[in-house]
Amino acid sequence: xxxxxxxxxxxxxxxxxxxxxxxxxxxxxxxxxxxxxxxxxxxxxxxxxxxxxxxxxxxxxxxxxxxxxxxxxxxxxxxxxxxxxxxxxxxxxxxxxxxxxxxxxxxxxxxxxxxxxxxxxxxxxxxxxxxxxxxxxxxxxxxxxxxxxxxxxxxxxxxxxxxxxxxxxxxxxxxxxxxxxxxxxxxxxxxxxxxxxxxxxxxxxxxxxxxxxxxxxxxxx
Amino acid sequence: xxxxxxxxxxxxxxxxxxxxxxxxxxxxxxxxxxxxxxxxxxxxxxxxxxxxxxxxxxxxxxxxxxxxxxxxxxxxxxxxxxxxxxxxxxxxxxxxxxxxxxxxxxxxxxxxxxxxxxxxxxxxxxxxxxxxxxxxxxxxxxxxxxxxxxxxxxxxxxxxxxxxxxxxxxxxxxxxxxxxxxxxxxxxxxxxxxxxxxxxxxxxxxxxxxxxxxxxxxxxx
Amino acid sequence: xxxxxxxxxxxxxxxxxxxxxxxxxxxxxxxxxxxxxxxxxxxxxxxxxxxxxxxxxxxxxxxxxxxxxxxxxxxxxxxxxxxxxxxxxxxxxxxxxxxxxxxxxxxxxxxxxxxxxxxxxxxxxxxxxxxxxxxxxxxxxxxxxxxxxxxxxxxxxxxxxxxxxxxxxxxxxxxxxxxxxxxxxxxxxxxxxxxxxxxxxxxxxxxxxxxxxxxxxxxxxxxxxxxxxx
Amino acid sequence: xxxxxxxxxxxxxxxxxxxxxxxxxxxxxxxxxxxxxxxxxxxxxxxxxxxxxxxxxxxxxxxxxxxxxxxxxxxxxxxxxxxxxxxxxxxxxxxxxxxxxxxxxxxxxxxxxxxxxxxxxxxxxxxxxxxxxxxxxxxxxxxxxxxxxxxxxxxxxxxxxxxxxxxxxxxxxxxxxxxxxxxxxxxxxxxxxxxxxxxxxxxxxxxxxxxxxxxxxxxxxxxxxxxxxx
Numbered sequence: 001x002x003x004x005x006x007x008x009x010x011x012x013x014x015x016x017x018x019x020x021x022x023x024x025x026x027x028x029x030x031x032x033x034x035x036x037x038x039x040x041x042x043x044x045x046x047x048x049x050x051x052x053x054x055x056x057x058x059x060x061x062x063x064x065x066x067x068x069x070x071x072x073x074x075x076x077x078x079x080x081x082x083x084x085x086x087x088x089x090x091x092x093x094x095x096x097x098x099x100x101x102x103x104x105x106x107x108x109x110x111x112x113x114x115x116x117x118x119x120x121x122x123x124x125x126x127x128x129x130x131x132x133x134x135x136x137x138x139x140x141x142x143x144x145x146x147x148x149x150x151x152x153x154x155x156x157x158x159x160x161x162x163x164x165x166x167x168x169x170x171x172x173x174x175x176x177x178x179x180x181x182x183x184x185x186x187x188x189x190x191x192x193x194x195x196x197x198x199x200x201x202x203x204x205x206x207x208x209x210x211x212x213x214x215x216x217x218x219x220x221x
Numbered sequence: 222x223x224x225x226x227x228x229x230x231x232x233x234x235x236x237x238x239x240x241x242x243x244x245x246x247x248x249x250x251x252x253x254x255x256x257x258x259x260x261x262x263x264x265x266x267x268x269x270x271x272x273x274x275x276x277x278x279x280x281x282x283x284x285x286x287x288x289x290x291x292x293x294x295x296x297x298x299x300x301x302x303x304x305x306x307x308x309x310x311x312x313x314x315x316x317x318x319x320x321x322x323x324x325x326x327x328x329x330x331x332x333x334x335x336x337x338x339x340x341x342x343x344x345x346x347x348x349x350x351x352x353x354x355x356x357x358x359x360x361x362x363x364x365x366x367x368x369x370x371x372x373x374x375x376x377x378x379x380x381x382x383x384x385x386x387x388x389x390x391x392x393x394x395x396x397x398x399x400x401x402x403x404x405x406x407x408x409x410x411x412x413x414x415x416x417x418x419x420x421x422x423x424x425x426x427x428x429x430x431x432x433x434x435x436x437x438x439x440x441x442x
Numbered sequence: 443x444x445x446x447x448x449x450x451x452x453x454x455x456x457x458x459x460x461x462x463x464x465x466x467x468x469x470x471x472x473x474x475x476x477x478x479x480x481x482x483x484x485x486x487x488x489x490x491x492x493x494x495x496x497x498x499x500x501x502x503x504x505x506x507x508x509x510x511x512x513x514x515x516x517x518x519x520x521x522x523x524x525x526x527x528x529x530x531x532x533x534x535x536x537x538x539x540x541x542x543x544x545x546x547x548x549x550x551x552x553x554x555x556x557x558x559x560x561x562x563x564x565x566x567x568x569x570x571x572x573x574x575x576x577x578x579x580x581x582x583x584x585x586x587x588x589x590x591x592x593x594x595x596x597x598x599x600x601x602x603x604x605x606x607x608x609x610x611x612x613x614x615x616x617x618x619x620x621x622x623x624x625x626x627x628x629x630x631x632x633x634x635x636x637x638x639x640x641x642x643x644x645x646x647x648x649x650x651x652x653x654x655x656x657x658x659x660x661x662x663x664x665x666x667x668x669x670x671x672x
Numbered sequence: 673x674x675x676x677x678x679x680x681x682x683x684x685x686x687x688x689x690x691x692x693x694x695x696x697x698x699x700x701x702x703x704x705x706x707x708x709x710x711x712x713x714x715x716x717x718x719x720x721x722x723x724x725x726x727x728x729x730x731x732x733x734x735x736x737x738x739x740x741x742x743x744x745x746x747x748x749x750x751x752x753x754x755x756x757x758x759x760x761x762x763x764x765x766x767x768x769x770x771x772x773x774x775x776x777x778x779x780x781x782x783x784x785x786x787x788x789x790x791x792x793x794x795x796x797x798x799x800x801x802x803x804x805x806x807x808x809x810x811x812x813x814x815x816x817x818x819x820x821x822x823x824x825x826x827x828x829x830x831x832x833x834x835x836x837x838x839x840x841x842x843x844x845x846x847x848x849x850x851x852x853x854x855x856x857x858x859x860x861x862x863x864x865x866x867x868x869x870x871x872x873x874x875x876x877x878x879x880x881x882x883x884x885x886x887x888x889x890x891x892x893x894x895x896x897x898x899x900x901x902x
Contacts, residue, residue, distance in 0.1 A: 023444045025653045045443045047607075047653055051775055052699040052725075052848045055651045056607075069701040070846035070894075076700035076753075083641035084607035086648035087842075089879075090699070090725075090849045091783040094776030095625055098558030098796065101653055117799075128763065128770065130750040132725075136776030136796045140558055170799040244674045246883045266673045268837075268883055272545055273469040273495075273618045276881045277837075290471040291616035291664075297470035297523075304871035305837035307878035308612075310649070311469070311495075311619045312553040315546030316855055319566065319788030322883055338569075349533065349540065351520040353495075357546030357566045361788055391569040550787070560793030560809070560816035562784070579790070579809070581820060586790035590811060614876065646844065647877055 005198030006150070006179040013039045015194075016106055016147055016177050020046055024103035025096070027051070027137055030075035032147050033106035047082075049102060050074050051133040053093040056085030074133065097133065098140040105141040107134060109148045109176075110165045111158050114210035116173040116185040118144065119165035131168060138169035150178035151207050159183065159190065160209040180204050183212065194219040226419030227371075227400040234260045236415075237327055237368055237398050241267055245324035246317070248272070248358055251296035253368050254327035268303075270323060271295045272354040274314040277306030295354065318354065319361040326362040328355060330369045330397075331386045332379050335431035337394040337406040339365065340386035352389060359390035371399035372428050380404065380411065381430040401425050404433065415440040446608045446658055447637070451481035454631045454659045458596050460487050461514075465552065465594035465623040466494040466504065473616030475600040475633045477661040479503045482512065482598075489514045493552070493594060495545060495619060497521040497529035508532055517592070519545035544572060547589055549622055555591035556625025562589055597627035600663065601650070604634035605641070608655030609648045613664065617649065624650045632658035676838045676888055677867070681711035684861045684889045688826050690717055691744075695782065695824035695853040696724040696734065703846030705830040705863045707891040709733045712742065712828075719744045723782070723824060725775060725849060727751040727759035738762055747822070749775035774802060777819055779852055785821035786855025792819055827857035830893065831880070834864035835871070838885030839878045843894065847879065854880045862888035 007015070009032075017039035020026055025047045028034055037059060040046060048057040051074045058080035061067050067078020088096070096102065111119040118138050122129025138144055151157055159176065175193075176183045181204045182194035192212040195204060197220070205212050228236070230253075238260035241247055246268045249255055258280060261267060269278040272295045279301035282288050288299020309317070317323065332340040339359050343350025359365055372378055380397065396414075397404045402425045403415040413433040416425060418441070426433050448454050455478055458464065464482075468474030474494075482490075483506050490513045497516050498505035505528040507513055513532075521529060521540050532538040543551065544566050554562050563586035567573050577588040599620045602613035610632065612620055624630050637660050678684050685708055688694065694712075698704030704724075712720075713736050720743050727746050728735035735758040737743055743762075751759060751770050762768040773781065774796050784792050793816035797803050807818040829850045832843035840862065842850055854860050867890050 049653075050845070052702065052845050054845050055653060056645070068844070070703065070844040072700055072702045072845060076702075081645060084605055084609055084643075084652060085645045086609055086643075086651040087645050087845055087847050088651060089847050089851045090775075090779040091852045093848075094779050095553075095557040096651075096653065097776055098794065099556050099625055100558055122801075128752055128772070130752040130772070131774050131802075132750045133775035135774040135800065135802065139795045139798075140776075167800045169796075270883075271615070273472065273615050275615050276883060277875070289614070291473065291614040293470055293472045293615060297472075302875060305835055305839055305873075305882060306875045307839055307873075307881040308615055308617050308875050309881060310617050310621045311545075311549040312622045314618075315549050316783075316787040317881075317883065318546055319564065320786050320855055321788055343571075349522055349542070351522040351542065352544050352572075353520045354545035356544040356570065356572065360565045360568075361546075388570045390566075550789070554792070557780070558795075559780070560795065560811050560814065562792045563790030563818075565788075565790065579818070581790045581818075584790065588793075588809070588811075611876065617876075646841065646847075 006196040009035060012147060012177055012179060015182060016145060019145060020104060025049055025101055027102050027105040027141065029105065029107040029134065031108045033108060034075060036106060049096055051093055053088045053090055054085065055088065056082045058082045094136055097136050100140060100142065102137065102141040104143040104145055105137045106145045106147055107138065109146045109158065111160050111163050112146055112173050112176055113163045114161055114190055116171045117163050118168045118173050119163045120168050122166040124165050129166065134168050138172045143174040144172045146173055146176045148178055150180040157207055157209045180207065189213050191215050192218060197221060227417040230256060233368060233398055233400060236403060237366055240366060241325060246270055246322055248323050248326040248362065250326065250328040250355065252329045254329060255296060257327060270317055272314055274309045274311055275306065276309065277303045279303045315357055318357050321361060321363065323358065323362040325364040325366055326358045327366045327368055328359065330367045330379065332381050332384050333367055333394050333397055334384045335382050335411055337392045338384050339389045339394050340384045341389050343387040345386050350387065355389050359393040364395040365393045367394055367397045369399055371401040378428055378430045401428065410434050412436050413439060418442060443606065446655060448657050448659050450659050451477040451633060451661060452484065454478060454657045455481045455485060457629060458482060458485065458487055461489040462595040463491040465597040465627050466492055467599045467618065467620035467623050469495050469618040471499055473600045473612065473618050473620050474503055475598040476503045477633045478598040478631060479507055483507055483510050487512050491515040491517065493517045493592065495519050496523060497526040499525040501528060508538065513538060515539040517541045517543060519543055519548050549619060551589055551592040552622050552626045555593035556622065559591060561591060564589055594627035595629065597623040597630045599624050599630060599632045601632050601634040603636055603638050603643055604632060604658050605638050605643050607640065607652030608658060609643050609652040610634065610650035610655065611643060611647060612649055621650045624654045629656045630654050631656060633661040634658055635662050635664050636660065673836065676885060678887050678889050680889050681707040681863060681891060682714065684708060684887045685711045685715060687859060688712060688715065688717055691719040692825040693721040695827040695857050696722055697829045697848065697850035697853050699725050699848040701729060703830045703842065703848050703850050704733050705828040706733045707863045708828040708861060709737055713737055713740050717742050721745040721747065723747040723822065725749050726753060727756040729755040731758060738768065743768060745769040747771045747773060749773055749778050779849060781819055781822040782852050782856045785823035786852065789821060791821060794819055824857035825859065827853040827860045829854050829860060829862045831862050831864040833866055833868050833873055834862060834888050835868050835873050837870065838882030838888060839873050840864065840880035840885065841873060841877060842879055851880045854884045859886045860884050861886060863891040864888055865892050865894050866890065
């Protein structure tokens with residue numbers, strides 16, 4: 001397996017950012033998902049939701065020292081507001097989440113199963129894990145977009161037939177963005193939509209446990 | 222039964238008003254209960270709660286024509302606000318109610334049973350009744366004070382062994398204020414606390430279905 | 443940014459279809475979106491299930507909606523007020539159904555619908571006819587009624603201020619059911635007293651975030667007729 | 673009018689007893705009532721169950737409370753942040769318990785406790801280890817987890833403005849869990865940035881009505897240290 005080929009982090013971020021549509025309400029998970037923010041054009045009006053009750057969260061501050069503890073993202077970093085932002089309490093923030101008002105969320109993952117099951121909060125065998133808002137968000141968002149490396153650091157598939165990691169939520173994932181491919185989760189199964197440069201269908205299938213359906217519109221780029 | 226003896230409406234209102242303590246949060250039902258308001262001294266700071274989300278409701282306007290539809294009591298009459306009032310939405314208004322934040326409510330009644338069951342929303346055999354907020358308030362308030370005539374217009378007891386009218390809530394009534402007596406609902410049974418002028422224990426017992434326990438501190442006045 | 447502003451109440455309610463469930467804000471006349479209700483009457487929709495605390499006041503608003511034959515069912519907590527004589531007439535003629543729900547349970551069922559929850563447990567209504575045909579669940583030795591969420595295809599809301607994102611504030615006790623209903627419908631249609639610019643509402647003062655709002659029109663209702671008893 | 677103002681954080685928390693359940697507002701450092709937490713540490717209470725989204729940040733606030741041995745159990749959604757190293761040490765030493773709750777369920781359980789409800793049904797956590805030992809209830813053919821209310825003996829709240837009735841506003845996202853927790857405890861103890869006169873807060877702008885508040889002290893936290901990562 002060649003690790004030098006595939007999408008760069010920047011390309012992955014760009015793909016996810018391109019997926020987001022004008023006027024969507026979007027929750028972005030901490031970690032890798034946060035890297036998409038610079039790739040969302042400023043004139044594309046997207047309402048970012050933060051679990052702690054910010055609706056219309058703007059970019060992180062360039063200088064965190066100028067930050068204010070009363071205006072932090074879910075990742076506890078100082079952020080700004082867009083014009084027309086608002087604050088709600090934590091219970092109401094999850095009214096937005098579970099009530100179906102999130103058009104999309106972007107989350108990281110340890111594993112995604114063929115049926116859309118997601119594992120992203122706890123390592124197997126560990127006594128402790130932190131789901132934060134991920135379980136609610138995975139259940140509530142209209143589209144759950146996953147951003148992760150295609151395989152683990154020791155080369156094992158993260159897209160699996162059945163989760164071996166503790167589940168975050170069942171049947172929730174819409175689309176998976178990795179460094180090697182973009183894959184949709186459908187009723188028919190996993191559909192390979194796009195291949196990273198230098199990847200073949202065979203390469204990607206080899207690093208993916210379930211059988212992939214090849215999209216008729218498969219892009220390689 | 223002599224109907225000329227007993228408490229006047231004004232005296233009943235005064236008794237109930239005297240029951241309310243400084244700093245209590247109180248919900249006053251529509252109808253007879255509303256008559257107590259003029260008997261609450263203006264310097265006794267009581268927070269009146271209205272189901273439609275007013276906390277700190279002030280007196281009704283003397284001239285309803287000066288009223289504003291956006292500031293109505295639960296009885297749909299124009300009211301004022303006390304300094305330091307606030308508005309909440311309807312769901313949050315009932316967080317106050319069911320959450321145990323009402324120190325007292327004053328409600329009218331068709332019947333009260335020996336065990337504190339209350340009937341005040343629907344006549345027997347009728348297809349329709351309106352409970353409004355009464356079921357929630359009867360369940361949620363710390364003290365449910367009932368204000369009613371002691372007997373029906375045709376002379377039958379309204380304080381009964383078992384409700385024959387549709388129930389509003391079970392085991393909820395704290396104290397009953399009638400034109401003939403003041404009666405507490407206790408674990409031991411109904412305790413006669415006070416007799417109206419011209420009433421004897423025997424008179425009141427005769428117009429009350431369950432056996433009354435006579436308070437050691439029984440007042441006659 | 444999506445343009446949520448429409449020209450008038452007629453355009454705001456133009457998508458309401460026959461048989462829809464419509465949540466209607468307001469408590470009596472306070473916060474009642476009367477202009478939207480009038481526009482709905484004008485559309486001559488049929489078979490609506492409407493949700494409001496009351497069942498109409500005189501021949502305006504919900505009274506008019508019922509009187510013109512638009513409503514199949516009313517879900518409310520107080521159907522029997524004197525002012526609801528239009529409802530009463532239709533009910534007694536067997537031409538309209540009613541579901542009577544305790545007021546706190548009504549508000550909470552709507553919140554529950556908006557919050558994407560499957561139900562809640564309450565002691566309100568236990569041991570009364572409200573409990574008929576409902577599941578009783580015991581938790582830690584105490585019994586509760588299981589109440590189910592209530593959502594609308596549409597919510598009609600009266601707000602005070604609105605900005606271009608649809609952020610809303612409410613005027614005094616006109617708030618009541620409005621913000622709760624605004625979370626619990628597929629399409630949230632607003633009549634607001636006044637429009638302000640983007641950023642003109644302090645983010646801490648917004649009651650309904652714009653993401654809940656689909657369409658709004660401006661109808662200044664502040665200069666209302668004085669309250670009538672009822 | 674009851675005087676709810678006390679001289680300082682020490683007096684505000686003077687009633688907190690060993691073994692109490694304490695709801696603590698805040699999300700990370702935003703809206704965290706640090707002065708009240710410090711006063712609690714100074715009282716050397718023991719055996720607390722604390723409820724907060726996180727399990728502490730460094731050796732201040734909740735980290736200090738844990739480090740000084742005041743806490744028997746933490747209920748939170750995010751115990752494993754890097755900054756929660758004090759908790760981690762105590763947990764690994766077997767000296768503290770933890771209950772991990774999904775964040776939305778945590779907020780809703782507290783609201784449910786405040787609202788006097790017996791529980792609610794949610795799909796969050798279905799099919800995960802969070803569902804272990806919980807009742808699954810089917811409504812209209814869909815399954816939900818039954819989650820139970822969560823209340824505190826005390827709630828520690830950080831507010832922005834307070835008036836003599838205890839009416840509260842919150843500063844930006846410092847709101848978070850604070851107003852929800854303020855509904856769900858037997859005693860609600862507040863540190864506010866600033867006190868204003870009776871009537872100085874517009875009734876439409878109050879977030880927590882004063883009837884929920886038992887004691888408040890003034891601690892200006894606006895000039896906070898800048899946010900730290902973690």
